Amino acid sequence: MPSTPNSASDPAPDNAGVSDTVLSVRGLTTAFNRRGHFHAAVRHVGFDLQRNETLCLVGESGCGKSVTALSLMRLLPGRRQCRVSGSAWFDGQDLLALSEPAMTRLRGARLSMIFQEPMTSLNPVLPIGAQVGEPLVFHRGLSRQEAEREALRLLDLVKIPDAARRLRQFPHQFSGGMRQRVMIAMALACRPDILFADEPTTALDVTIQAQVLALLNDLRQERNLSLVLITHDLGVVASVADRVAVMYAGEIVEQAPADRLFARPSHPYTEALLRSIPRSDRDVGELRAISGQVPPIHRMPAGCRYAPRCPVAEAACLDATPALAPLPGDPAHAVRCRVRNPAAASEGRIGHA
Amino acid sequence: MFRYTLHRLLAAVPTLLAVLTVIFLIIRVVPGDPAIAILGDNASQQVIDAFRDRLGLNDPLWVQYGRFLAEIAQGDLGSSMVSGRTVWQEVGAVLPYTIDLTAASILIGILLGIPLGVLAAVHRNGWIDYVTRLVSLLGLSFPAFFTAILLILVFSIELRWFPVISRADMADPADRLYNLVLPALSLGLIMTAYVTRAARSSMLEVLGEDYVRTARAKGVPPRVVVLHHALRNALIPIVTVIGLYLGLLIGNSVLTEIVFNRPGLGKLIVTSLNQRDYAMLQGLMVVYACFIVVVNLLTDLTYGLLDPRVKHQ
Numbered sequence: 001m002p003s004t005p006n007s008a009s010d011p012a013p014d015n016a017g018v019s020d021t022v023l024s025v026r027g028l029t030t031a032f033n034r035r036g037h038f039h040a041a042v043r044h045v046g047f048d049l050q051r052n053e054t055l056c057l058v059g060e061s062g063c064g065k066s067v068t069a070l071s072l073m074r075l076l077p078g079r080r081q082c083r084v085s086g087s088a089w090f091d092g093q094d095l096l097a098l099s100e101p102a103m104t105r106l107r108g109a110r111l112s113m114i115f116q117e118p119m120t121s122l123n124p125v126l127p128i129g130a131q132v133g134e135p136l137v138f139h140r141g142l143s144r145q146e147a148e149r150e151a152l153r154l155l156d157l158v159k160i161p162d163a164a165r166r167l168r169q170f171p172h173q174f175s176g177g178m179r180q181r182v183m184i185a186m187a188l189a190c191r192p193d194i195l196f197a198d199e200p201t202t203a204l205d206v207t208i209q210a211q212v213l214a215l216l217n218d219l220r221q222e223r224n225l226s227l228v229l230i231t232h233d234l235g236v237v238a239s240v241a242d243r244v245a246v247m248y249a250g251e252i253v254e255q256a257p258a259d260r261l262f263a264r265p266s267h268p269y270t271e272a273l274l275r276s277i278p279r280s281d282r283d284v285g286e287l288r289a290i291s292g293q294v295p296p297i298h299r300m301p302a303g304c305r306y307a308p309r310c311p312v313a314e315a316a317c318l319d320a321t322p323a324l325a326p327l328p329g330d331p332a333h334a335v336r337c338r339v340r341n342p343a344a345a346s347e348g349r350i351g352h353a
Numbered sequence: 354m355f356r357y358t359l360h361r362l363l364a365a366v367p368t369l370l371a372v373l374t375v376i377f378l379i380i381r382v383v384p385g386d387p388a389i390a391i392l393g394d395n396a397s398q399q400v401i402d403a404f405r406d407r408l409g410l411n412d413p414l415w416v417q418y419g420r421f422l423a424e425i426a427q428g429d430l431g432s433s434m435v436s437g438r439t440v441w442q443e444v445g446a447v448l449p450y451t452i453d454l455t456a457a458s459i460l461i462g463i464l465l466g467i468p469l470g471v472l473a474a475v476h477r478n479g480w481i482d483y484v485t486r487l488v489s490l491l492g493l494s495f496p497a498f499f500t501a502i503l504l505i506l507v508f509s510i511e512l513r514w515f516p517v518i519s520r521a522d523m524a525d526p527a528d529r530l531y532n533l534v535l536p537a538l539s540l541g542l543i544m545t546a547y548v549t550r551a552a553r554s555s556m557l558e559v560l561g562e563d564y565v566r567t568a569r570a571k572g573v574p575p576r577v578v579v580l581h582h583a584l585r586n587a588l589i590p591i592v593t594v595i596g597l598y599l600g601l602l603i604g605n606s607v608l609t610e611i612v613f614n615r616p617g618l619g620k621l622i623v624t625s626l627n628q629r630d631y632a633m634l635q636g637l638m639v640v641y642a643c644f645i646v647v648v649n650l651l652t653d654l655t656y657g658l659l660d661p662r663v664k665h666q
Contacts, residue, residue, distance in 0.1 A: 075566055100575075108572030115570075120563040125585045125660055135571045170661040186571060 022193050022226050023049040023072075027086035028096075030064075030071045032297065038083055039297040042067045042250045045086075046324075049194065054220060054227040056237045056258070058273070059247035062294050065230040066116075068247070069196040071096075073113050074103050090194070109139040112187035116199035118179035122171035128155075128182055129167035135189040154185040158215060177208035184216065191223060198230045213240060234277050238262060246270045249294050249305040252324055256333040266327060266335040268310045304337070312339050320345070354657060361653045365646050372642040377421050380635050381414065390629035391434055408434075408632075421635075430636035435628050440636030443621060449523050451618040453533050454540065454606055459595065461541025462548045467584075467591065469545070470552020474560060475579055485549060492546025497605040501539040501612040508535060518614040536613045540605055544598060551594035555587040562586070589659050596652035600645055 028045040031038035042064040049055055057065040067076070072095060076082045088095040090111070095103070107113075115121045123131055132154055133147030142150065148167065155163035158181040171179060180200060187195055197216060201209035217240050220227045231237060237244055241258040246267065254267040265271045272290045292309040295301060301308055307317040317338060324336040325343035338345035388404045389396070396404075405411050409420065424431065430440035473485040492500075509517045521532035559565065560583055568582040569575075607619030618637065625633040656663045 073570060075569055104569075104572050104574055106572070107570055113570045115563060115567065117563055121567045123564040123568065123582055123586070124662060126582070127661075134568075134573060138572055138574065138577075172662045183567070186567075189571075 020051040021048045022051050022090065024089040025049075025072065025086070026088075028068065028071060028088065029085045030067050030076065031083045033081045034298050037298070039300075040250055041297050042071060044324075045247075045250075045252055047245055047252065047255065049226050049228060050242075051193075051226055052220065052224050053242045054217070054229055054240050056241035056244045057228065057230045057247055058232065058234065058237055058244055060232055060273075060290075060294060063247045064250040065232075065247055066198050067250075069113060069198055069228060069230055073107060073111060073196060074098075074100075075113070105139070108135040108187075108192070109190045110193050111196070112190075112192040112194070113196040113198065114180070114183040114187050114200050116202050118176050118183055118203060121183055122174075122179055124171055127168050127170055128174070132167075132182060132186045132189060135186065139190045150189070151185070154189055155182070157188070157219070158182070158185040160185075176204050177212060180204060180212050181215065184212075184219070188219060188223065188225075192225070194226045194228065195220075196228045196230070199232070200229070201236065202231070202233070209236075216240075234273060246273065249300065250297070251305060251336065252334075253306065253336045254334065255324065256330075260330070260333055264333070266333070266340045267306075267337050268312050268340070269306050272311075306337075314339060316345075357657050357663070358654060361650055361657075365650050368649075369642065369646050372646070373422065373425065373639065374418075376635060376638045376642065377418055380631055380638075381417075387434070387629060387631040390631075425639060430639055431632040433625070433630055433633040435625075435630045435633070440633060440640070443633065444618065444637070444640055447616045447618055447621055450521070450610075450616045451606065453529065454536055454609070454615070454617060455599070455602060457533055457537035458540035458544050458602060459599065461537060462544025462598075463595070465541075465545040466548025467552050470549045470591075471556050471579065471584060471587075473549070473553045474556030477557060482553075485553070489546040489549045492542050493550075495543075497539065497543060497608040498612050500542060501536070501609050504535050504539050505612070532615075536609050536615055539612075540602060540609050543605060544595075544602060547594060547598045547601075548591065551591050552587065555590040556583060559583045559587040585659065589656060592652055592655045592659065596648055599648045603641065603644070 025048075026046045028042060029040050030042040031040045045064070045068055047055065057068060059065055070076050071084045072088050074084075074095065076084065084096055086096060090106075093102075095106070095111075098106070122128075129148045129151045130144070133142070133144070133151035136142040136147040136150050137144060152163050152167055155166060160166055160178060160181050166174075171182075174182065180203075184200075195216075200216065201212050204212060213236060216227065216229075219225065227240075229236070229240065237258065244254075244256060244258050244261045245252045246254040246261075246269065248269045254261065254265070254270045261270065262274070265274050269290075276289055290309060295305065295308070301318065303316075303318040303320055304310070304313070304322050307313040310317065320338070322336050322338045322341075322344040324334050325341060327333045327335055327341055328343060335341040336344055386401075386405075388401045388408070388410065392401060392404060402411075409417060412420075428441075432439045433443060436443070469485050469489075473482040476482050505517055508514045515535045516532060522528045556579075560579075562583075564586075565578060565583055568578045573582065603619065606617060607623055609615070610617040610620040611623065618640070622634070622637050622641075624630075625637060
């Protein structure tokens, strides 16, 4: 079982690169420049990603899920607008400390990413075949012709019918679902170790969503891939996740194996999220929206970030930042709530690290 | 692509017709009787009437309009009322000068403007960006004749590298180029200013697009991201600007040709205007109109080459 990170100052874990942990993130903090001041959109995020595992990052819009993935892929703007700190160990190297050329060699080769908007994520003036084969040109040294032949196999892999003809077409001739398949083919071209999928099905029709999700899941198992799936859709989480990290206002508030999270949601925010999805199989009583909104990054509450919206918050919640700590008796299930998890209260100081 | 080309060609016909109609009306609306202008204020009424009759100016407007269109359809643009030579002869004599000047300034604009704009966009808010923005702002603010006079002062009078009056022997390629340098530079720098600004803003927009992030996410080196993925998309609005400012270039070329005392269409039009040579003026305006329509057509066809979405429509 993965150790649950609870401190920003943790050294690189000993098991990185030895066991089946492919990515080990510690104390990831990403701050954006807003009128000359840097405000953290993601704070002290830590998780371990195992080989051939699906980790879901869940949370409502603006909670820092995408920023987490973009920080790890190093796709955010430069230091003047955005600062990333912490560590992310992958194959014996810290992604956050790598030089830009070294990172370019990893991107698309061993770390890949697909995005929420298949309609705008493909280059409108380049043929599909050239776009899908491109990672092979830069990472494997294939010629453009060889890459295009390989692209044909990849389009077959993601089940695009009539791939030979499709290869020469342009993005505007593809539907949204087909474009997302193209994105997946492109991301998997060099057989990466990790795929970050940022809301890959959100922009698609419901029926297409299920197909694309099933495809991703099949390919993950087939290719021994680790998948970081970002979503706000708990239905998606329930169907594919091995492990879940629930994010709120830039922090992970609860992290657990999927079955245990659904069986025993422990953070009040997770509970509220689960209560807010309609279910046809069981009567969960009245559907409840979570009142209030995620605080903007430049006006974060001092103590627990969820406290202002939390039904169980106590006076102490507003003062000290709770830690993400394992539940007593369940080391794989971590909860950042002093009310629900006594262990979280005792490490309140980490918020000031 | 063939169907697209045909489409654009057909679409140019009504445009041309509309422009010709406007030209015809403008010439007849402007004050001043051409007959008096040519014959002088002292001519007797009889002579004037006879002259108007010969030019067909006494016919009803629609008859004149029909004759005007029929003549143009046959390629007859009329003759100068001053020199008696046909418009085609007059235009033909200066056209090589104009083509040289226009082509050279556009080339300068593209070769300098696009790289500068791309550099400024990639290093947004860096020193390259500030310098580029300042220089292009100066280029836009200086009137064409001012730049031309500055160039003459420095390169012709002080340094004596180039002639003050650029009247080339068109048969001699070296002399032709030698006389072209300063006028082309003076117009080309203005063109560069426009192209740089267009290239910068277009690149900035494209660099923020999702597909540029996709290219980076798959490990495409930064140079290739900019030149292969971004620039091709950014070129579409840049081509529009170049097409638009080609018209402006013609206006500016009038000033440049006067300052350098260089033959050309612009100078021809000013001379005709001063002489109230209305037949010549009408012919020249038709030539210009055709020129602009052709430029627009070329712009449209370039879109088709750059953007697959256009030609599949």
